[in-house]
Every structure is written in structure tokens, then in C-alpha cells.
Amino acid sequence: MSTSISSSQHSGSPATTDIAYVAVFTALVIVLGFVSVPVGALGVPIVLQNTALILAAMVLGPRRGFFVAALFLLVGFVFPVLAGGRTTYFSLSSPTVGYVLSYLIAVPVAGFIAARGADKRRSAQVALFTLAGILGLALQYLCGAAGMVLRAGLDVPAALAAQLPFIPTDVLEMAVMVAVALGVHSAFPGLLRGERS
Template identity: 80%
Template structure:
């Protein structure tokens, strides 16, 4: 009985490590994707929403490990969007966005983990709330970082983010749809995180 429990825990830990590694790699790869759109050439950056996807798929604990590992790797390699390091981001007006990863991910993951045992409509609603709340936290802390590091006032910091809202909203809707699809195929993926 004890051997079975130990084997189950070891298998669970191994799968957790694998999930964290795969999602961290995915987020790093997406940092190199920047598609300019519209007359102003505002880029679509998938990294910010992909990190919320990690929370929606993996839950608060594993999602947090993804965010933390990603930022730790960023101290050594330029893996953040635009080929920047975590050190550079922390010393620039983007500091709020970087810090937001460590807050938005567990918050979104905690809400997403509440889908266990809920009817389909409630699951969809929880994933939507989790995804968009995580994105809102990124925007809020991102604006705070611009106020502190770029000397902008609050209205100017909020206005600086307006061009990104439409594309981020579309991206987040796609990330929510992906999370719902993943959990439809693998309904037990969040069960441990819900405890």
C-alpha cells in the first residue's frame, strides 16, 4: 500500500514537472512571435496571454511554477517578448507586467480549478472569468509600472494600453477556448489543483 502511494506521488510529481517544462518552453517560443497589425503597427504578442493559458490548463500551483521558471530563465537568456531579459524588464517601465505574471497566474488558476464538478455552462463561465481577470491584473500592474518607472500619470498609463486591448481580448478568447478543449479531452487535469 505504501509502495503504491509512493509510486503514485512520484508519477504525479514527474507529470507536474513535465507539464511545467512544456508550458514554459511554449511561452518562451511565443515570445519570439510578434505580428504588427493595423495602421499603427501595434504588435500581437502571444506571451502575455499564453502565460494565462498555463494557469487555465494547469491550475494555480503548476501555473505559478511556469511563470516563476519562465522569469528565472529570463535572468539568464533573453526569452521575454522582444528578446529582453527579466533583469531588463524589471528595470524598465514594463516592470508591472513582469510582476503581474506571478500574481495573475495563481489568481486565474485558482478560479479555473473551481470548474471541477460544475456543469458545462458554469465551467465555460469560470474559464472566461479566470482568463479575463488574469489579463486585467496584467493591465492594472502594467499601468502601475508605467506610472512608477515612466513617470506617466494614471490616465496616460491607462491610455498607453488601449491599442492592445482588442488583440489581447481576441487572444484571451482563443486561450479560453483552448483551455476548455484541453479540459474536455482531459477532465482530470485540474483535479489535484482543486484540492
């Protein structure tokens, strides 16, 4: 099976395969939305969805990763699939707006960086995936802080300080996501080749 998947990647992923990947990862992100711990006065939750979306980027690359984020948010307009049982509409009108919008930016950026490691040696791949995770999280934090400034009336220092409770858990989560992504690419080494352009 690994050989057949790798071969299909060399010839370009069929649309049906891309749709299947996007659907599976979107479902994973939705399921992880049930894990949510509100923190701080604004009740912004510590979640697994944000790092799971970066995982999608590292596994699927920028294009398919973006589709996962977009589909996830589209589903969220109909069903309360965002962390804490929220809808996309609710989140866009709350202090979490920056985090929600960041998915459409952070995911393709992280995916682009991860895709550069498709054919690299293991050490370079680890470095690029780690960089993808760090930059993806940083973009989420920056956009999240901007949302708090706009919707919660915080000044910039206070909005940036509000990110601090998330850093330890997000770093731990991201370390796990990087390890998972590396494991997936060890099993299916051609998975990112079509995503490097």
C-alpha cells in the same frame, strides 16, 4: 491514454508529471515570445506570452501555473526569452516591469478561478474560464499601468490609457486560449482536480 491520465489525477499528480507539465508550458510560453509587435511611444509590445501564461493557469491550475510563470522568469535572467528578445533583468528595469511582475499574481489568480470549474457543467466551466481570462488580463493591465507610473513617469490616467491598444488583440487571444483550455479539459477531465485546494 485519457483514462490513465484521468486516473492518475484522482490519486494525485506525481511530482514528475507536474514537472513535465510545467516544462512543456514554459517552453510554449518561451516560443511564443518570438511573436512581438511594439506599440506606442514606450515601445511596449503586443505579445502572445501574456495570454499563454493565462492559458497555463487555466490548463494546469494555480500552483503549476505559478511554477510556469516563475520558471519562465528565472530562465529569462539567463536567456533573452521575454517578448522582443528581452531578459527578465532588462524588463524589470524598464516600463514593462509591471507586466513582468504581474505574471506572478495574475497566473495563480486565474488558475484558482479556472480550477473551480474542474467538475462543473460545460456552461459553468466556460463562464469560469472566461472570468479567469478576463481577471488575469485585468491584473496584468493594472500592474502594467503601475509600472509605467513608476518607471516611465506617467500619471495614472495616462498609464491606464496606454493599455487601450492592447485590449482588442488580447481579448481575441484570450478567446482562443479559453477555447484551447476547454478542449484540453474535455480530453483530460481530471487535470485540475488536484489544484482546487
